[in-house]
Amino acid sequence: MLTPFLGRKGSLMASLTWLGHASFRIDTQAGKRIYIDPWLTGPTTPEAERTAERADVIAVTHGHFDHAADVVDIQKATGATVLGMIELAAWFTAQGVPDGKAIGFNKGGTVEAAGARFTMTHAFHSSSAPDGSYAGEPAGFIVEADGARVYFAGDTTVFGDMALIARLYKPAVAVLPIGDHFTMGPAEAALALELLGNPRCIPCHWGTFGLLTGTPDALAALTSAQIDRIQPGETVEL
DSSP: OOOOEEOTTSOEEOEEEEOSTTOEEEEOTTSOEEEESOOTTSTTSOGGGSSOSOOSEEEOSOOSHHHHTTHHHHHHHHOOEEEEEHHHHHHHHHTTOOTTSEEEEOTTOEEEETTEEEEEEOOOSOOOOTTSOOOOOOOEEEEEETTEEEEEOTTOOOOTTHHHHHHHHOOSEEEEEOOSSSSOOHHHHHHHHHHTTSOEEEEESOSSSTTOOOOHHHHHTTOSSOBOOOOTTOEEEO
């Protein structure tokens, strides 16, 4: 059962839990549970988080295995609605996600589910389904829940139109990859934060493999934005 966070004035707030790598879970004040890119079989996922007890929505930024490989199993176990790029949603349907439970849309579009709003944004990197088939372009999401607006950037590098994301959506929290090699590293992430208006940042996609050398401390040294240094399994309020 969700125990919601209380804000400074006693109002209920959504919470965000890092599940390791690029996987996150949002729990809303209404008890809804949202997974973003859940790779629960990943090497840094805490044992207590390896099974999704329940889920209402699963939002997937792109088709690479470390973001999408567990989605079908989680959906079958929970009945959650899966959101993603239209070609990726079609791939999930082909893998057994029921019709009507995979909602495909595209960049700039917004879908409402489980009392939250999901707006798809641009991202710059590659994408394919876990079996190598075409999964559409990669994306990010602006997720609005309980008055909080969070930008999940996916595996992108920095790009100039992040300034447009800031102008359009004004995210209060940015979840950015910082590991380098497969995504941007701390230097690029610091510039991304500047373009986004220096929102509070929750780093991800670091520490999973030896190739991912970027760290939250390295990012914090390059930006004036608040950097939340959390570990897999830890939860923050939004």
